[in-house]
Amino acid sequence: MREGIAIWEELEIGQRQCAVWRFPYRHIFVERVDIEWHVLSLPAEGKNQSLCTFIERSGKPVSSAWRHYLAHDFPLVLPVPVLPDRPVVVRPDRPLTILPGESAQFFLEIPVWFRLTSAGGGSIRIFEEPLRILSNTWFGDPLNGELCYSLDIRLHQSIQSVPMCAGSAVCPLHLTNDSNSDLPFEKVCLHVENLSVFKSGTRLWTNGLNVIFKGSEQATQIQITGGVPDFEENLFLASGARQPAEGWSIKKTFSMLKYFTEL
Amino acid sequence: MFFEDVKNWFGSLSSIFSPEFLTKALWIALTVIIGFSLVRLLAVLIERYIMRRSTPQRKMIARKVISYSGFVIVGLILLRELGVEVTALLAGAGIVGIAVGFASQTSVSNIVSGLFLISEKPFAVGDVIKVGSVTGIIQSIDLLSIKIRTFDNLFVRIPNEKILTSEVTNVTRFPIRRMDITLQVSYREDLGRVMDVLTDITRKNPLCLDEPEPLILFTEFKESGIEVLVGLWFGKNDFLSLKNSIMKDIAARFAAEGIRFSSPRRSVTLENRDFFELNDKA
Numbered sequence: 001m002r003e004g005i006a007i008w009e010e011l012e013i014g015q016r017q018c019a020v021w022r023f024p025y026r027h028i029f030v031e032r033v034d035i036e037w038h039v040l041s042l043p044a045e046g047k048n049q050s051l052c053t054f055i056e057r058s059g060k061p062v063s064s065a066w067r068h069y070l071a072h073d074f075p076l077v078l079p080v081p082v083l084p085d086r087p088v089v090v091r092p093d094r095p096l097t098i099l100p101g102e103s104a105q106f107f108l109e110i111p112v113w114f115r116l117t118s119a120g121g122g123s124i125r126i127f128e129e130p131l132r133i134l135s136n137t138w139f140g141d142p143l144n145g146e147l148c149y150s151l152d153i154r155l156h157q158s159i160q161s162v163p164m165c166a167g168s169a170v171c172p173l174h175l176t177n178d179s180n181s182d183l184p185f186e187k188v189c190l191h192v193e194n195l196s197v198f199k200s201g202t203r204l205w206t207n208g209l210n211v212i213f214k215g216s217e218q219a220t221q222i223q224i225t226g227g228v229p230d231f232e233e234n235l236f237l238a239s240g241a242r243q244p245a246e247g248w249s250i251k252k253t254f255s256m257l258k259y260f261t262e263l
Numbered sequence: 264m265f266f267e268d269v270k271n272w273f274g275s276l277s278s279i280f281s282p283e284f285l286t287k288a289l290w291i292a293l294t295v296i297i298g299f300s301l302v303r304l305l306a307v308l309i310e311r312y313i314m315r316r317s318t319p320q321r322k323m324i325a326r327k328v329i330s331y332s333g334f335v336i337v338g339l340i341l342l343r344e345l346g347v348e349v350t351a352l353l354a355g356a357g358i359v360g361i362a363v364g365f366a367s368q369t370s371v372s373n374i375v376s377g378l379f380l381i382s383e384k385p386f387a388v389g390d391v392i393k394v395g396s397v398t399g400i401i402q403s404i405d406l407l408s409i410k411i412r413t414f415d416n417l418f419v420r421i422p423n424e425k426i427l428t429s430e431v432t433n434v435t436r437f438p439i440r441r442m443d444i445t446l447q448v449s450y451r452e453d454l455g456r457v458m459d460v461l462t463d464i465t466r467k468n469p470l471c472l473d474e475p476e477p478l479i480l481f482t483e484f485k486e487s488g489i490e491v492l493v494g495l496w497f498g499k500n501d502f503l504s505l506k507n508s509i510m511k512d513i514a515a516r517f518a519a520e521g522i523r524f525s526s527p528r529r530s531v532t533l534e535n536r537d538f539f540e541l542n543d544k545a
Contacts, residue, residue, distance in 0.1 A: 136498055137473040138439050147498050150473045
């Protein structure tokens, strides 16, 4: 049995063995039969614990949703945490106004997707599944906005208050209000498809984001820290960004009442 | 006598299939094969490499322009090889073209309409449009007509002139849309609770956009219940999934909460009960 962050490590699944990865919102069953991989993803409720175990084949769920993949005869699989495939609009649990000249560091929990690949050189992607189904939302005006996922989160200002969860990655967000007006932090659109995931002994992390707000008339500057986040030691890359980050740095990120009402 | 005829026939054949004739025939055959192949190759190369980031509609137009122009050029080369005076032919074709144009004004109107449609771009190949009673995916936009594949897999050709003069709805032009669902709940229901339950249903359905916010509106006092409009915003590709899931969600949740849909009902009030009782006794 593996617990916590260790569930993102290589696993050897023998012939006719069935492994299950249990996350707070989703259980993923993987069974190997000859050169076939049988996969079942089921929604789950409750337990805030992540673990990976083997179960008896007789105890596996009976469902018509099992998917079957034909692949090479490789016993080792590697579960990889990847970030969602669309931007995520994050809404803090409390509206926070950042006064002019102020800056703050926040830690946002972004639910990751589960990607199962064959381990070793020339890894093959077997399947990919979101660990938590996020609601869709639209960011921007009806003509020029973009389809995103919506996520209500608790705004953490200290990493110690962020719960350890193998199903989500911590995104360090540094906000600076470099304008003469208040910055109401009601929601922020994070282009997570441009971010990588890093793994430590305890948590998953994404690249750090440095957002500088210069007023509603000017584009908000967003910088992605290229290397590993410096909030924890011994981090290494778990998965790269889905898309390169070019062109993202000048997008308007904040949604403010003033911004919308002026349109 | 018979052998003499056969000999003469073979003699005439040999005069027809002279070396000059065979050379010309070979040259024409090569021109046809190589010319048409080159035109097709050019169209494919431009579509795949030069216009690889263009929209399917632009690719289709480019392919047709290249193909038709190339085929006309190859045809003119062939005619010249056959000894036809191309300049005179073109002049003649102009006169014939005018005559044919007058005779087929509808076609000319369709061509002009097609040019307007191509320049105005109210829709593109791959869009879902609604014209009159026809709804389907655009397969091609040509000079004379547009071709549509309906969702029950029928091929529909609509002349461009009709498109230009009709009301056309482009269903997939914008990335998000609103789906309106109309319900009728019983007069006995608490409307505040109905609104809370509907809000919760829409909030929990991941395909329903959080923003723009769903619209829940009590629209009318109907004969047998109160009409409620539920307007849900969604990504344009999620229409079927959302429709199915939200209908199931509403039915299940209303059943769980004990909220009743209205059903046709007629209340009869007896104004003069004594009259009916007396009649019954009689």
